[in-house]
Amino acid sequence: MKMLYVIVGVLILCDYVETFADEVELVWTANWRAGKILFIAIRYSIFPLLVFDVVNELCYTSDFAEYARGHPWHQPRMSSASENNYVTWGIFCGILLTQIVFALRTWAIWSRPRWLTIFMSGLFAITLGAEIYFVAAWYGNISAPTAAVILPSETVGSIAQPIAIWIVLSVFDAVLMTLTLVKTIEQFKYRSSGISFITIVYQDGILYLLAVLATSMVYLGVALIPNEVSLMLVANVQYKFYTILACRIMLHIRRGMVVRMDNTFVQTTHRFAFQSTTQADTNSHPQCRDGAVEWFGQGLTDEAAVSSILVIGLEPNESPSE
Numbered sequence: 001m002k003m004l005y006v007i008v009g010v011l012i013l014c015d016y017v018e019t020f021a022d023e024v025e026l027v028w029t030a031n032w033r034a035g036k037i038l039f040i041a042i043r044y045s046i047f048p049l050l051v052f053d054v055v056n057e058l059c060y061t062s063d064f065a066e067y068a069r070g071h072p073w074h075q076p077r078m079s080s081a082s083e084n085n086y087v088t089w090g091i092f093c094g095i096l097l098t099q100i101v102f103a104l105r106t107w108a109i110w111s112r113p114r115w116l117t118i119f120m121s122g123l124f125a126i127t128l129g130a131e132i133y134f135v136a137a138w139y140g141n142i143s144a145p146t147a148a149v150i151l152p153s154e155t156v157g158s159i160a161q162p163i164a165i166w167i168v169l170s171v172f173d174a175v176l177m178t179l180t181l182v183k184t185i186e187q188f189k190y191r192s193s194g195i196s197f198i199t200i201v202y203q204d205g206i207l208y209l210l211a212v213l214a215t216s217m218v219y220l221g222v223a224l225i226p227n228e229v230s231l232m233l234v235a236n237v238q239y240k241f242y243t244i245l246a247c248r249i250m251l252h253i254r255r256g257m258v259v260r261m262d263n264t265f266v267q268t269t270h271r272f273a274f275q276s277t278t279q280a281d282t283n284s285h286p287q288c289r290d291g292a293v294e295w296f297g298q299g300l301t302d303e304a305a306v307s308s309i310l311v312i313g314l315e316p317n318e319s320p321s322e
Contacts, residue, residue, distance in 0.1 A: 005053040026254040091239045098242035134164045
């Protein structure tokens with residue numbers, strides 16, 4: 001099962017290679033805003049942990065370890081406690097960044113109302129505080145009451161902390177799922193002509209909701225059912241899946257925004273022949289004045305909406321009027 005670290009790492013690299021051209025076109029040429037910084041942080045913060053997983057698997061726990069020990073570049077292995085702390089806090093920070101993207105996208109598809117801004121800000125703050133507390137308690141960084149139940153899958157004296165971490169994250173995901181599904185139903189009515197619900201589920205990112213639910217159930221099952229699978233392994237896979245999804249969401253929204261802005265720019269230039277051409281050459285694409293819209297889209301029923309639910313934006317050959 002530990003080779004799953006390497007397999008998931010290969011999937012991360014394949015996804016990176018597949019989307020690198022889009023990243024160069026849609027992210028590197030964009031203005032420096034919070035969305036761009038968030039994308040780069042999510043995209044590249046996973047690689048230190050990825051390298052750590054692969055090196056740890058190949059150099060210390062596989063058949064290659066015997067060969068590696070005979071070379072000067074081989075370094076002594078970190079202590080188990082140090083490994084767990086590094087991986088746990090790395091996963092925690094990585095999932096935190098991806099959850100920011102999912103929350104901002106949910107906020108955007110609701111057209112950014114004030115009540116939702118206050119609600120989601122409060123929910124995120126509570127979730128963050130609770131996660132920090134339970135992760136710190138799990139690894140003994142702070143004192144916390146223990147339970148009498150022992151996890152079948154881990155040599156941990158309390159079931160309270162890992163299950164509490166799962167509950168907190170699942171509640172946050174459940175809120176995002178509910179808000180998204182409400183808009184999915186509205187979008188189905190809005191696009192009912194010629195668009196099936198299955199098409200919306202497949203194209204509009206609802207598969208994300210199903211994948212999140214499945215991953216959460218696997219985590220809970222590993223925690224409660226006797227087995228040889230590590231909770232850290234499940235959390236690691238979940239983090240990498242979140243990373244792929246968050247980056248693809250932002251790339252698809254950016255693609256839709258670039259298409260819409262390019263079309264608007266062309267129409268404007270045709271209408272006003274006296275417009276300076278030097279301004280068009282400043283960047284490869286016109287820039288959106290609203291950074292939140294540029295990176296996270298707009299409300300679903302807006303005419304200028306560039307992404308339906310979570311993932312899919314306009315295709316490069318489409319125009320906003322289609």
